Amino acid sequence: MAQYSLVSGSVGLITLKNPPVNALGAVVRHGIVDSVEKALSDPKVKSVVICGQNGMFCGGADIKEFGTDMKGPPLIPMFHSLEAANKPVVAAIEGGAFGGGLELALGCHYRIAHSKAKVGLPEVTLGLLPAAAGSQRLPRLIGVPAALNLITTGRHITAAEALQLGLVDQVADHNTVDTAVKFAQSVVGKSLDSRRISNFQCPPVPNVDVLFEEVMQKIRQTSRGAIAPIACVQAVRAAATLPYKDGLQKEKELMATLFTSGQARSLQYCFFAQRVVSRWSMPNGASWDTSKGRPIHKAAVIGLGTMGRGIAVALAQTGFSVVAVETQEKQFMDAKKAVAGMLERGAKRSGKVAAHDKIIYSQNLQAIADVDLVIEAVFEDMALKKRVFRQLSDVCKPGTFLCTNTSTLDIDQMAAETRQPELVVGMHFFAPAHVMKLLEVVYGPRSSPEAVAVAMQLGKKMGKVSVAVGNCRGFVGNRMLKPYRDQAYFLLEEGATPELIDQALEEFGFAMGAFKVYDLSGLDVGWKVRKEEGLVLPGGGSGKSARIRQGVRYSPLGDLMCEEGRFGQKTGRGWYQYDKPGSRDAKPDPWVHRFLEDYRARHGLVARRISNQEVLERCLYAMINEGFRILEDGIAAGPEDIDIIYVFGYGWPRHRGGPMFYANMVGLPIVLERLEHFAQANPDVPTLQPCNLLRKLVASGSPPISKWREAMKNVHSQL
Numbered sequence: 237m238a239q240y241s242l243v244s245g246s247v248g249l250i251t252l253k254n255p256p257v258n259a260l261g262a263v264v265r266h267g268i269v270d271s272v273e274k275a276l277s278d279p280k281v282k283s284v285v286i287c288g289q290n291g292m293f294c295g296g297a298d299i300k301e302f303g304t305d306m307k308g309p310p311l312i313p314m315f316h317s318l319e320a321a322n323k324p325v326v327a328a329i330e331g332g333a334f335g336g337g338l339e340l341a342l343g344c345h346y347r348i349a350h351s352k353a354k355v356g357l358p359e360v361t362l363g364l365l366p367a368a369a370g371s372q373r374l375p376r377l378i379g380v381p382a383a384l385n386l387i388t389t390g391r392h393i394t395a396a397e398a399l400q401l402g403l404v405d406q407v408a409d410h411n412t413v414d415t416a417v418k419f420a421q422s423v424v425g426k427s428l429d430s431r432r433i434s435n436f437q438c439p440p441v442p443n444v445d446v447l448f449e450e451v452m453q454k455i456r457q458t459s460r461g462a463i464a465p466i467a468c469v470q471a472v473r474a475a476a477t478l479p480y481k482d483g484l485q486k487e488k489e490l491m492a493t494l495f496t497s498g499q500a501r502s503l504q505y506c507f508f509a510q511r512v513v514s515r516w517s518m519p520n521g522a523s524w525d526t527s528k529g530r531p532i533h534k535a536a537v538i539g540l541g542t543m544g545r546g547i548a549v550a551l552a553q554t555g556f557s558v559v560a561v562e563t564q565e566k567q568f569m570d571a572k573k574a575v576a577g578m579l580e581r582g583a584k585r586s587g588k589v590a591a592h593d594k595i596i597y598s599q600n601l602q603a604i605a606d607v608d609l610v611i612e613a614v615f616e617d618m619a620l621k622k623r624v625f626r627q628l629s630d631v632c633k634p635g636t637f638l639c640t641n642t643s644t645l646d647i648d649q650m651a652a653e654t655r656q657p658e659l660v661v662g663m664h665f666f667a668p669a670h671v672m673k674l675l676e677v678v679y680g681p682r683s684s685p686e687a688v689a690v691a692m693q694l695g696k697k698m699g700k701v702s703v704a705v706g707n708c709r710g711f712v713g714n715r716m717l718k719p720y721r722d723q724a725y726f727l728l729e730e731g732a733t734p735e736l737i738d739q740a741l742e743e744f745g746f747a748m749g750a751f752k753v754y755d756l757s758g759l760d761v762g763w764k765v766r767k768e769e770g771l772v773l774p775g776g777g778s779g780k781s782a783r784i785r786q787g788v789r790y791s792p793l794g795d796l797m798c799e800e801g802r803f804g805q806k807t808g809r810g811w812y813q814y815d816k817p818g819s820r821d822a823k824p825d826p827w828v829h830r831f832l833e834d835y836r837a838r839h840g841l842v843a844r845r846i847s848n849q850e851v852l853e854r855c856l857y858a859m860i861n862e863g864f865r866i867l868e869d870g871i872a873a874g875p876e877d878i879d880i881i882y883v884f885g886y887g888w889p890r891h892r893g894g895p896m897f898y899a900n901m902v903g904l905p906i907v908l909e910r911l912e913h914f915a916q917a918n919p920d921v922p923t924l925q926p927c928n929l930l931r932k933l934v935a936s937g938s939p940p941i942s943k944w945r946e947a948m949k950n951v952h953s954q955l
């Protein structure tokens with residue numbers, strides 16, 4: 237609702253009330269229309285102030301209404317009537333004004349923001365554009381380049397930046413509403429003509445065509461197939477080149493396309509999924525609202541290789557005291573230098589002081605005796621990890637949380653080496669750990685809810701999107717990656733090239749195709765793991781068994797590449813060629829094409845034409861099938877957990893919502909039918925056999941993804 241009151245004898249105060257963010261749902265919109273009418277028709281009222289309750293101006297349109305019939309007053313005429321009012325209207329912005337909330341403020345004659353408030357037009361992140369005239373008013377107020385930046389990125393800016401841009405008129409350090417009321421009184425009687433933004437001419441831009449062409453090109457390169465950023469540019473172009481009324485019409489047309497697009501649905505799903513996963517639960521019923529964490533002041537990182545360095549930086553930048561331990565002399569010296577550089581670069585970007593003094597380096601485990609939490613990041617070797625966990629348990633004070641950054645290994649085996657196994661959890665960061673947003677928090681059968689709560693809260697403090705998952709080989713993300721990668725290799729055997737597969741995946745929207753990722757992370761990493769698993773045979777093996785391991789189809793292609801010393805970017809040669817070792821510019825390599833032809837000839841394989849569609853279906857449906865298995869096994873609590881892991885950790889295009897949401901969009905019966913087809917053609921690939929949960933969901937009428945958790949409960953009880 238919106239509450240109306242008369243304050244200071246002459247100011248009509250309209251307070252938006254719709255907790256938690258005062259979103260502009262139908263009831264609020266009705267309330268605003270009624271309140272404005274009251275204020276404008278009351279002769280005692282000389283000016284109007286609009287604010288939000290509980291220190292929050294307005295979080296924008298109510299996103300939950302988007303899938304409904306959206307009854308209630310529309311926003312655009314409401315904002316026009318505010319702007320047209322013959323009494324000054326002032327927005328008092330506390331907390332934040334986002335999307336429709338900022339568009340409401342742009343309809344007012346003046347804007348006053350609290351110094352800690354933030355404002356922005358984040359519609360693009362929801363697959364939309366600011367279609368309550370925001371795309372037309374903002375460029376008229378702050379100029380085209382600044383508006384383009386805000387609208388195409390959706391970034392939230394501080395009150396100080398908003399003031400500098402001319403987006404707000406004044407910044408208040410305290411009591412914004414009182415300040416706004418006094419301000420509203422002070423401007424009574426002043427002409428409002430110059431305050432109605434829709435009447436403004438857009439500040440002229442030299443070479444407007446060139447500017448828009450450049451911006452559009454950049455957006456096309458970076459948006460990975462997302463349509464909203466492009467529509468945002470088109471809308472701002474309309475503001476820059478057309479009269480307001482025509483621009484508004486263009487805004488409406490563009491919005492109509494976006495609003496009904498699958499991309500908007502996917503992005504809005506991601507918005508809510510991110511919030512759903514923060515309300516974690518464990519199969520034993522423990523959950524975020526019943527489990528308390530404990531404050532962490534000092535943490536240790538063990539092993540300062542690729543991951544340990546990033547984790548130490550991320551902890552220090554968050555303000556924790558860190559003891560960083562590395563046993564090998566050279567690594568110790570290299571790590572100190574590398575961490576210092578990372579801190580310096582981070583400080584330069586953020587404008588903060590580099591947190592060098594937060595980190596103490598040591599080569600001795602005794603230095604961590606008084607820490608509250610440890611994150612182990614030594615080599616991926618169970619025997620070593622067990623030894624380290626025994627030592628940690630001996631050295632650390634009782635009650636210290638012991639976490640491992642393992643990417644695949646069994647948390648429970650490490651916990652078994654300690655005196656307090658309930659305090660052991662996985663904290664699986666992604667490389668580079670100080671940059672990547674995802675954190676998988678892995679609970680073993682003995683991990684306590686308190687330990688999970690601590691890891692989840694720590695992740696949140698570090699700015700990570702944390703997802704709690706169960707303990708199995710590869711957890712959620714890496715477990716699902718295996719069938720995807722297997723299919724990519726099988727497709728090479730059947731006639732594809734790395735370029736063809738990568739192009740299909742990149743056109744779909746992945747940041748990088750499977751083979752570019754291999755080259756980036758190093759082909760030798762997987763080779764080492766496969767050797768340990770006994771899968772690697774010299775020369776890839778021969779005869780019939782060469783492409784079978786442990787009874788299932790296996791491609792030795794990756795092993796053969798490693799035998800050639802082709803480890804990817806680091807050696808300048810991998811699935812692509814690079815100008816020099818370490819270079820990132822991947823070029824197709826005729827050697828690889830010949831290598832594949834020889835391999836096929838050796839194994840009697842006849843290359844066939846492979847379509848992009850087949851690449852996507854084989855790679856993605858195999859991955860999705862594993863996702864259903866993960867749900868069936870209770871490793872992830874719901875599809876949202878899997879989707880958020882893929883969007884934030886594996887470069888899955890956000891505008892496609894994550895693998896499970898994508899399956900829901902494609903249609904579960906189609907996914908099932910294609911998997912059945914591929915499974916029949918590849919009986920030696922068990923990961924293509926549709927899993928029970930998928931079959932049961934289809935048999936029960938393919939409920940929408942929002943109903944899967946409920947449906948899963950029934951399926952679980954029958955399995």
Ligand SMILES: CCCCCCCCCCCCCC(=O)CC(=O)SCCNC(=O)CCNC(=O)[C@H](O)C(C)(C)COP(=O)(O)OP(=O)(O)OC[C@H]1O[C@@H](n2cnc3c(N)ncnc32)[C@H](O)[C@@H]1OP(=O)(O)O
Pocket residue numbers: 256257259295296297298299300311332334335336337339358359362364365366367368491492495496508511512
């Ligand atoms: C034929 C078709 C014709 C088509 C024509 C259609 C025309 C339609 C015209 C519509 C024009 C509308 C234009 C417009 O106004 C567009 C918008 O405004 S879109 C919304 C833009 N706003 C945002 O993107 C802000 C989203 N929110 C946030 O970023 C954060 O929540 C915020 C920074 C505000 C606060 O962060 P924090 O304190 O961390 O809280 P949480 O994020 O955890 O949120 C708390 C709680 O609130 C829920 N929530 C937040 N914002 C909204 C919202 N805008 N609507 C609904 N609900 C919201 C959030 O989900 C949390 O609740 P949970 O229960 O935990 O999920």
Ligand SMILES: NC(=O)C1=CN([C@@H]2O[C@H](COP(=O)(O)OP(=O)(O)OC[C@H]3O[C@@H](n4cnc5c(N)ncnc54)[C@H](O)[C@@H]3O)[C@@H](O)[C@H]2O)C=CC1
Pocket residue numbers: 538539540541542543544561562563564567612613614615616617620624641642643644664665666667
């Ligand atoms: N590299 C990656 O992309 C990712 C790796 N991980 C996991 O993180 C862990 C570490 O991986 P990386 O950083 O890549 O390995 P790395 O090989 O770069 O670094 C490991 C470091 O641990 C040190 N070390 C070994 N034993 C030690 C001990 N007893 N005490 C102190 N230091 C010791 C080594 O000297 C080395 O510097 C592994 O479990 C890995 O699976 C997780 C996510 C991503």
